[in-house]
Amino acid sequence: xxxxxxxxxxAPTRDNLDxxxxxxxxxxxxxxxxxxxxxxxVDVTFAQAVSSDARRAQETARAIAPGAELRLxxxxxxxxxxxxxxxxxxxxxxxxxxxxxxxxxxxxDADPPGGEPLQALMERVHAALSALNGADGPVLVVAHNxxxxxxxxxxxxxxxxxxxxxxxxxxxxxxxxxxxLRAPDAAV
Numbered sequence: 323x324x325x326x327x328x329x330x331x332x333a334p335t336r337d338n339l340d341x342x343x344x345x346x347x348x349x350x351x352x353x354x355x356x357x358x359x360x361x362x363x364v365d366v367t368f369a370q371a372v373s374s375d376a377r378r379a380q381e382t383a384r385a386i387a388p389g390a391e392l393r394l395x396x397x398x399x400x401x402x403x404x405x406x407x408x409x410x411x412x413x414x415x416x417x418x419x420x421x422x423x424x425x426x427x428x429x430x431d432a433d434p435p436g437g438e439p440l441q442a443l444m445e446r447v448h449a450a451l452s453a454l455n456g457a458d459g460p461v462l463v464v465a466h467n468x469x470x471x472x473x474x475x476x477x478x479x480x481x482x483x484x485x486x487x488x489x490x491x492x493x494x495x496x497x498x499x500x501x502x503l504r505a506p507d508a509a510v
Contacts, residue, residue: 325454326500327454328497329465330362330383330493330495331464332464332465335378351378355492358493370390370457370459371461372398372454373394374464379398386462398464401438406435406437429487430468443469451463451473451503452503471488475510479502
């Protein structure tokens, strides 16, 4: 058995609320989102706190685990959506309805022009999670909708078909076991 890991999607940003495709754009979370984040994990002492290097993930992780040393890991970044980054989701969804989940997220199997391939996302998220094995106690991981859906597949919490069409809620921890980590080829 491995360590418990808390997977948390960052607090929403203004762009998230306005329906703008974020990808690897770096914007700050809302102050309201950070106040909600501050109420998560109050009874947990995290052995490690790791986040994407995006500002919205960093600030969320610091709000959840203010006393923990935070390590930034660029491998936990959101998937690059190439030409779609900064686009209005409503307009993009009208043009490419096949690329969106019922909840409005971009599907994991979508192929955005100039974007990151799904296999590359799975491999980098796997590398980030592999670096966490051996932690002595629970680990906090704050990242993004796409990278966390990849993590859920790699950790055996869901299959790829289900993760492709789901969307994670902001600030809703999924607690799982790092010992369940599978290789990307076995998960896809």
